[in-house]
Each structure stands twice: as C-alpha cells, then as structure tokens.
Amino acid sequence: xxxxTAPGATRRTGPVAPTPSRTAGRRAGLGRKxxxxxxGHTFLIGAVxxxxxxxxxxxxxGVVMSFQRTRRGETTWVxxxxxxxxxxxxxxxxAWKNTFVFxxxxxxxxxxxxFFVAILLNELRHAKGYLRVLVYLPVMLPxxxxxxxFKFYAxxxxxxxxxxxxxTALGLPTSEWMQSPTMTMPAMVIASTWMNMGGAVLIxxxxxxxxxxxxxxxxxxxxxxLWRRILHVTVPxxxxxxxxxxxxQIVATMQLFIEPLILxxxxxxxxxxxxxxxxxxxxxxxxxxxNGAAALGxxxxxxxxxxxAVYLRLTARQD
Amino acid sequence: xxxxxxxxxxxxxxxxRRGRGRVLYWIVLSVxxxxxxxxxxxxxxxxxTGALKSGQEIAQTxxxxxxxxxQPGNYVDAWTNLDLAKLLFNTFYYATGAVLFQLVLDTAxxxxxSKLRPVLGKLILGMMLATLxxxxxxxxxxxxxxxxxxxxxxxxxxxxxxxIWLPLVANAFNIFLLKRFFxxxxxxxxxxxxxxxxxxxxxxxxxxxxxxxxxxxxxAIFAVTAVWKDFLWPKLVMPSPETRTVSVxxxxxxxxxxxxxxxxASVIAAIPTVVLFLIFQRNIMSGLTTGGLKG
Numbered sequence: 001x002x003x004x005t006a007p008g009a010t011r012r013t014g015p016v017a018p019t020p021s022r023t024a025g026r027r028a029g030l031g032r033k034x035x036x037x038x039x040g041h042t043f044l045i046g047a048v049x050x051x052x053x054x055x056x057x058x059x060x061x062g063v064v065m066s067f068q069r070t071r072r073g074e075t076t077w078v079x080x081x082x083x084x085x086x087x088x089x090x091x092x093x094x095a096w097k098n099t100f101v102f103x104x105x106x107x108x109x110x111x112x113x114x115f116f117v118a119i120l121l122n123e124l125r126h127a128k129g130y131l132r133v134l135v136y137l138p139v140m141l142p143x144x145x146x147x148x149x150f151k152f153y154a155x156x157x158x159x160x161x162x163x164x165x166x167x168t169a170l171g172l173p174t175s176e177w178m179q180s181p182t183m184t185m186p187a188m189v190i191a192s193t194w195m196n197m198g199g200a201v202l203i204x205x206x207x208x209x210x211x212x213x214x215x216x217x218x219x220x221x222x223x224x225x226l227w228r229r230i231l232h233v234t235v236p237x238x239x240x241x242x243x244x245x246x247x248x249q250i251v252a253t254m255q256l257f258i259e260p261l262i263l264x265x266x267x268x269x270x271x272x273x274x275x276x277x278x279x280x281x282x283x284x285x286x287x288x289x290x291n292g293a294a295a296l297g298x299x300x301x302x303x304x305x306x307x308x309a310v311y312l313r314l315t316a317r318q319d
Numbered sequence: 320x321x322x323x324x325x326x327x328x329x330x331x332x333x334x335x336r337r338g339r340g341r342v343l344y345w346i347v348l349s350v351x352x353x354x355x356x357x358x359x360x361x362x363x364x365x366x367x368t369g370a371l372k373s374g375q376e377i378a379q380t381x382x383x384x385x386x387x388x389x390q391p392g393n394y395v396d397a398w399t400n401l402d403l404a405k406l407l408f409n410t411f412y413y414a415t416g417a418v419l420f421q422l423v424l425d426t427a428x429x430x431x432x433s434k435l436r437p438v439l440g441k442l443i444l445g446m447m448l449a450t451l452x453x454x455x456x457x458x459x460x461x462x463x464x465x466x467x468x469x470x471x472x473x474x475x476x477x478x479x480x481x482x483i484w485l486p487l488v489a490n491a492f493n494i495f496l497l498k499r500f501f502x503x504x505x506x507x508x509x510x511x512x513x514x515x516x517x518x519x520x521x522x523x524x525x526x527x528x529x530x531x532x533x534x535x536x537x538x539a540i541f542a543v544t545a546v547w548k549d550f551l552w553p554k555l556v557m558p559s560p561e562t563r564t565v566s567v568x569x570x571x572x573x574x575x576x577x578x579x580x581x582x583x584a585s586v587i588a589a590i591p592t593v594v595l596f597l598i599f600q601r602n603i604m605s606g607l608t609t610g611g612l613k614g
Contacts, residue, residue: 039519040437047428048443050488055450057470058461065461120351122328125335127352133600134359140596142548144566145585149366152578159380162365168381194362199607206608213327220331229329255456258550262570277456284460285555297457304454 066295082295086283089292094271095279099256101185102192102275106253110193110200111246117197118204119234132205136198143195147262150191151178155263178264181272188259188273196252200245207241208234240315247311251304257281276300370394370583377579390579397584400576405561406568407591413483413553413564414546418539420484421493425538426531429497430523434509444498447491462486463555482556483546493538500534501527537606540599547592 069078086092121131138146154162155177164174177187215233224232235242257277260266264273266282276296284293334340369377370393371386397403431437432444466476466486476482504527512522528535546553546564553564563571565588573581596603 036435037437040431040435040440043427043431043435043519043523044437044440044443046424047447047488047494050424050485051447051450051491053465053470054462054486055453055458055489056446058458058465059450059453061465062458062461065464119329120347123330124348124351126348131351131355132604133597134355136600136604137359137363137593137596140544140592141589142550142566142585142592144550144570145589148569148573148581148585149362152582153365153369154362158378160378160382162362162382165381194358202604202608208328211328216327216329216331226329234329251454255454257456262573280456280460281551284463290460290464293460297460300454301457304457308452 062294062297065291066298069291078291082291083299085289086292086296086299089279089283091267091271091274091279095274095276098185098272098274099254099276102189102256103250103253105185105189106192107246107249109189110197110253111249113193114197114200115204115242118201118208119230121201122205122208132202135201138195139198141195143258144262146195147191147259150187151263154191155187178273179269181268181270184264184268184272188256188263191263192253192256192259200249203241203245204238207238211237243311243315247308250307254300254304366582367586370397370579370586372579374577374579393577393579393583394587396577397580397587400580401568401572401584403565403568403584403587406563406565407588409557409562410547410564410566411591413480414543416480416484417487417546418542420488421490421538421542422535424488425490425493426497426528426535427523429494429501430519430527432494433498433501434504434522434527435519444494447489447494449491450489451491451495459551459555462552466556477556478559478562480562483553486552487542487545493541496538497531497534500531504530533602534606536599536602540595540603541606543595544592 066082067077067079068075069081117135121128121135124131156162156164157176157179159165159168159174161177163177167174175183177183211234215237216229219229219233255277256275260268260273260275260278261281266278267274277300280293280296280300283289283296330340335344368386371389371391372383373388373390376383376387432440466482468475476485508526509522512526517525548566549564550566550570554567554570557563557567560568560571569581569584569588572584576584
C-alpha cells in the first residue's frame with residue numbers, strides 16, 4: 001500500500017518539463033511560492049484539524065492519562081498506579097485469555113473458511129453475482145440487529161431455538177449456547193464470522209483473479225492434483241494478501257466488544273465472555289475509572305504493536 | 320462473461336465440460352447455491368418471519384417454518400414503542416452529515432496532498448496514514464474525554480451531531496483512496512486549467528471532481544454504512560434518548576421489550592443498509608476490492 005508507487009508520485013520525480021504553474025512560480029519568486037503553499041494548506045486545514053483533535057491528540061492524551069488520576073476535577077501524576085490497579089482487576093487475565101481464545105478461534109474459522117469459499121466461488125461459472133451478494137449481505141446488517149437475531153432465535157438454549165432445532169433434527173445433542181461457559185466463545189465466533197466474512201471473501205476473490213492461468217496449467221502438466229495445486233500455486237500467489245488479512249483480522253478480533261455486550265450481556269456466564277475491550281468500557285464508563293481504562297488501552301496497543309512487528313518481520317523476510 | 324472463459328483457474332474448463340467433470344460441476348454448483356442461500360439468506364428469513372410469530376409460537380418445539388398466525392402487530396409495536404421513526408431519522412441525519420463532511424474535507428485534503436503539494440504535505444500524509452495502525456478501541460477513552468471538553472475552545476459535544484461528524488473526517492482510508500485516485504488524473508489536464516487562469520478551487524470543482532464520481536460514490540456509501548453500523552461511539556456520545564441512533568435505541572429497549580418486538584425493530588433497522596447494498600452492490604464490491612487492499 002506504499003504511496004510511492006502511485007503514478008503521480010513517480011511522474012513527479014521523473015525528468016518532466018516544468019509545468020506552467022512552476023515556471024510562473026519561479027518568475028514571480030518567493031511571494032508566489034508562499035501563496036501557493038498557503039492555498040495548499042487552506043485545502044488541508046479542515047481534515048488536518050479533525051485528525052489533530054480526534055486522532056493525533058487523543059493518541060498522546062491516552063498515554064498521558066494512563067499515568068494520571070483525576071479525582072474531583074484534580075489531576076495528579078500517579079506513575080504506574082493505573083497499570084497495577086488494572087492488572088489487579090480479577091477479570092484482567094480472564095479478559096485477555098478470552099480475547100486470545102476468540103482471536104485464535106476466529107482465525108481458524110474466519111480466516112480459513114473465507115479463503116476456501118473464495119477458491120470455490122472462483123471456480124463456479126454460474127450464479128456468480130448472486131453468490132457474491134449473498135456472502136456480503138450480512139456485512140451490511142447493523143451488528144446490533146444481527147446479534148439480536150443470534151441471541152434470541154439462534155442461540156435460544158431451549159429446544160425451540162433455531163440451532164437446537166437443527167441439532168435435534170440431525171439427531172445430535174443440543175447445547176445451552178451462551179449459557180454454557182464452554183460454548184460461549186465458539187458461539188460468539190460463529191456469529192462474528194457470519195457477520196464479517198463477506199469482506200475477506202471478496203478481497204480473496206480479487207486476489208485469485210490475478211493468478212496467471214499458466215501456473216495452474218504447468219502444475220497440472222507436472223501431475224499436481226487439486227490439493228497440491230492449491231498448496232503450491234494458489235497459496236504462494238496470494239500470500240501477501242493472506243498475510244495482510246491475517247494481520248487485519250487479528251487487530252479487528254482483538255477489539256471484540258459488541259458480541260459479548262449483546263450476546264452475553266457483557267461478561268457472560270462465569271465471566272466466559274469478558275473481553276479486553278469490554279473491560280475498557282466497564283472501567284471507563286461504569287466504574288468511573290477513565291485513567292485505568294486508558295492504561296488498559298495502552299496495554300492493548302502494545303500487544304497489537306507486537307503482532308504488527310511480527311507481521312512486518314515475517315513479510316519482509318519473504319520478499 | 321467472455322473474459323472469464325479465457326482465463327484458467329484451479330480446475331480447467333475442458334475438465335468441467337466433459338462427462339464426469341460436468342456432472343460433478345453441476346452437483347457442486349447446486350450444493351453451493353442451496354447451501355449459501357440457507358446459510359446467508361436463511362437467518363434473514365428466520366428473522367423477518369420470526370418477528371411475525373406470537374410469543375407462544377416462538378417458544379414452541381419444534382419451531383414452525385411459517386408463522387401460523389402472523390402478527391404484523393409486532394412490527395407496529397416496534398415502530399411505536401421504540402419510536403423508530405425518531406431513531407431512524409437521527410441515524411439518517413448523522414449519516415447524511417457524515418457524507419457531507421467527509422466528501423468536502425477529505426476531498427479537499429486529498430486534492431491538496433495529490434496536486435497542490437504544499438510543504439510538509441508528505442509528513443502530514445504520513446501522520447494521517449499512521450492512524451490506520453491505531454485500533455479504535457485504544458482511542459475510545461481519550462477520544463471521549465476530548466469530545467466532552469474540546470481542547471482550547473472548551474466545548475462539550477455530547478448529544479451534538481458534530482461528535483459523530485467530525486471524528487469521522489479523520490479517516491485515513493478515505494484520504495488514501497481519494498489521493499490515489501487524484502494521482503491518476505493526468506498532470507497535463509491540470510496544467511491546461513492553470514494556463515487558462517483557473518484557481519485551484521476552480522480546477523478541483525470543474526476538472527477533478529467530475530472525473531472522480533465513482534470514487535466519491537464509494538466514499539459516500541462507506542460513510543453511510545459506517546454510521547449505520549457503528550455502535551459504541553454513538554452510544555457514548557449520544558447519551559440522551561432523543562439523540563440516539565437506531566442500533567443504540569434498540570439496545571436500550573431490549574431489556575424490557577418482548578423479544579419478537581426487538582427482532583421486528585432489528586429488521587426495520589437493517590432495511591436501509593440492505594436496500595442501499597442491493598442498489599449499489601457493484602460500487603460497494605468494486606470499492607472494497609480495488610480500493611486499496613490490492614498491494
């Protein structure tokens with residue numbers, strides 16, 4: 001996604017004839033240059049102000065806040081107190097464990113499934129548009145709407161629930177879903193994957209269409225079967241997209257929030273649904289502990305930065 | 320699609336047109352079409368018809384496939400009890416404003432970064448793109464603290480639509496998308512306009528923007544869906560019942576409302592984005608795949 005590859009940028013560094021605006025600028029000298037720059041910054045100012053106030057400043061403020069404590073309008077520096085308080089929260093380690101379990105399960109389900117779905121869709125010559133629309137449809141639902149559907153109809157723990165009715169019809173044992181601590185995570189992963197996989201499928205599909213057909217041809221002539229063609233042609237040819245989406249998926253699933261909030265009313269049975277993001281929300285907006293919440297946010301940032309570093313290291317070595 | 324017939328994929332076409340391959344292909348196709356319809360459309364069918372069932376029928380084992388005694392009253396209850404008209408209007412209002420603010424400010428910024436290139440432009444672009452790395456949850460607390468007491472001017476934006484509009488302008492993905500598109504507009508065109516004495520604003524308005532309609536459409540559609548789908552941020556910055564978005568409103572009522580009515584409300588809340596998708600599916604899908612995740 002490097003911007004230096006954009007055609008405009010490369011053209012600019014090439015030996016092109018100076019544009020009229022530039023010759024004019026040189027003639028009119030410094031005044032003109034200042035005026036051009038001023039115009040440019042005028043166009044930028046609105047967006048830059050929004051970035052500054054709602055993105056750059058909060059970034060710094062979050063770190064600063066995590067070392068402060070505000071009580072009755074008075075802010076003092078407290079060192080690492082917020083961090084030790086948040087780590088001492090009995091839910092802290094559970095929340096991290098749950099978040100990692102969710103991220104792991106979502107990676108297995110929400111990452112491999114879209115890839116194979118995309119491979120399958122890429123082979124079909126009929127009903128292409130219809131299937132693509134179907135896969136992407138859940139992405140367009142408001143998550144709250146979709147999750148109420150799961151909560152009330154699909155994960156109804158009685159036998160009247162949709163999933164339990166299907167399991168009964170298949171002669172399988174039913175489940176308590178969100179009321180069972182062991183099923184809470186898989187149930188949230190299923191709901192989340194259903195809601196979100198459409199985007200990944202479409203991105204994979206676009207990547208698959210860029211694979212040169214000769215590679216498959218050659219592999220087949222060499223006697224490679226279907227599975228070996230996937231493993232030795234499809235996967236290597238899409239590995240950059242695969243790596244990028246893995247990274248994006250990890251960052252997205254680590255922020256697990258609305259699924260526990262709606263499906264499990266926040267913490268879930270025996271704390272089985274509490275996520276790190278939910279803990280941030282709890283501390284910040286219910287326990288009147290914005291500073292502790294900011295500290296937890298910083299911890300989360302550090303963990304995600306760790307994942308990004310691993311990702312960069314891995315992709316850099318491949319090239 | 321003629322182009323698809325010439326490109327070869329995992330399985331060759333010849334193989335799929337002969338004897339066993341052909342039979343197998345049609346079996347796989349039917350299974351996929353039936354399976355996908357069941358998996359992706361089934362739950363939506365269940366949702367729409369489930370909301371038509373009575374409380375008694377919904378608790379019945381095994382569940383009924385068609386509502387035996389349809390209760391459209393559930394939808395009416397949802398509409399009136401939750402004041403959905405108000406909630407939908409709020410969400411629509413926030414979405415419209417978000418589109419306008421993003422289109423005006425992000426387009427202007429991307430144009431400046433792509434064509435006017437003032438000093439420090441590269442640094443500013445880099446700092447904008449860096450925000451893509453920061454997960455939203457990490458910023459939620461300091462952003463909230465900022466919004467309830469804006470730096471310097473000390474204004475509280477709670478319950479003001481600006482609390483939704485302005486943070487959405489800080490969208491590096493938009494800037495990236497727009498800048499990349501503007502970069503592909505030939506320099507000569509711009510030079511000709513400048514020669515004719517057109518100001519930068521004039522050039523943007525009469526040359527760049529008309530050429531950029533597809534990308535502006537993508538940005539607008541993504542802005543609408545982002546506002547419609549967002550939950551935590553509007554929940555935090557729009558605390559009073561009069562200013563809530565539709566998702567937050569339904570969530571707030573979910574506790575004390577019969578579940579069929581909650582589902583009926585969820586169906587109504589989902590209609591606008593689904594309709595938007597069905598109309599603009601081509602733009603949405605191409606925007607998603609060509610939009611920037613390709614390199």
